[in-house]
Amino acid sequence: MLLHSITISTPLPPSIRFKSPNSPKKTLKISAQILTNTTKFSISDQDLESRGFNLHKSFSELNLDHLNSVFVAVGFPKRDPEKIRIALEHTDSLLWIEHLKTKKPVAFARATGDGVFNAIIWDVVVDPSYQGIGLGKAVMERLVEELLQKGISNIALYSEPRVIGFYRPLGFAADPDGIRGMVYSRKQKRK
Numbered sequence: 050m051l052l053h054s055i056t057i058s059t060p061l062p063p064s065i066r067f068k069s070p071n072s073p074k075k076t077l078k079i080s081a082q083i084l085t086n087t088t089k090f091s092i093s094d095q096d097l098e099s100r101g102f103n104l105h106k107s108f109s110e111l112n113l114d115h116l117n118s119v120f121v122a123v124g125f126p127k128r129d130p131e132k133i134r135i136a137l138e139h140t141d142s143l144l145w146i147e148h149l150k151t152k153k154p155v156a157f158a159r160a161t162g163d164g165v166f167n168a169i170i171w172d173v174v175v176d177p178s179y180q181g182i183g184l185g186k187a188v189m190e191r192l193v194e195e196l197l198q199k200g201i202s203n204i205a206l207y208s209e210p211r212v213i214g215f216y217r218p219l220g221f222a223a224d225p226d227g228i229r230g231m232v233y234s235r236k237q238k239r240k
């Protein structure tokens with residue numbers, strides 16, 4: 050997910066919105082089925098470590114140039130590291146996985162929100178060389194669990210159509226109860 054200019058009125062129902070960052074018109078509906086607090090993670094912290102990965106919950110040790118490289122590697126536009134830093138400072142919850150051997154980030158996800166009712170998940174990425182081994186699921190499970198632990202049950206995200214199948218088993222659904230998300234569009238406003 051990439052950050053887009055959006056306006057969402059509150060309170061939102063427990064729902065989520067999916068959108069293609071590269072194709073703003075290809076917005077899909079939202080939906081969120083919330084995981085329970087008893088969720089077991091598919092890979093434990095210990096298993097991650099035994100596989101050579103370390104989990105972080107703050108960006109104090111995160112090299113933002115390296116993170117940017119992961120964004121670029123998955124097709125996100127390269128962003129100003131200073132702006133990334135500001136975005137992370139305004140991020141309520143984040144998780145990233147470091148490959149201990151290279152000391153580089155290989156998986157990342159973050160959530161912004163009001164800290165009480167609503168959160169939106171952004172920038173879910175796994176370095177292409179490390180995809181398909183459960184790291185995306187590992188960061189998402191933990192991010193959602195952290196939000197739920199804070200009492201935040203309205204968790205939303207934008208998804209490219211090709212990734213919807215990744216989010217569904219994590220508890221997210223499209224267009225719950227027919228609810229449709231809307232995203233501000235300068236193009237639309239000019240009409």
Ligand SMILES: CC(C)(COP(=O)(O)OP(=O)(O)OC[C@H]1O[C@@H](n2cnc3c(N)ncnc32)[C@H](O)[C@@H]1OP(=O)(O)O)[C@@H](O)C(=O)NCCC(=O)NCCS
Nearest residue numbers: 050123174175180181182183184185186208209212214215
């Ligand atoms: C989407 C992404 C985060 C998934 O991370 P990952 O580490 O490769 O995924 P995992 O290995 O944790 O996969 C977890 C499960 O989701 C499935 N899955 C992964 N990507 C999927 C996809 N695109 N569609 C459907 N299922 C998918 C896996 O098969 C696996 O299933 P299992 O639990 O039954 O074995 C990663 O592919 C990525 O960074 N993609 C590019 C950036 C991107 O599109 N981000 C999302 C923007 S909306």
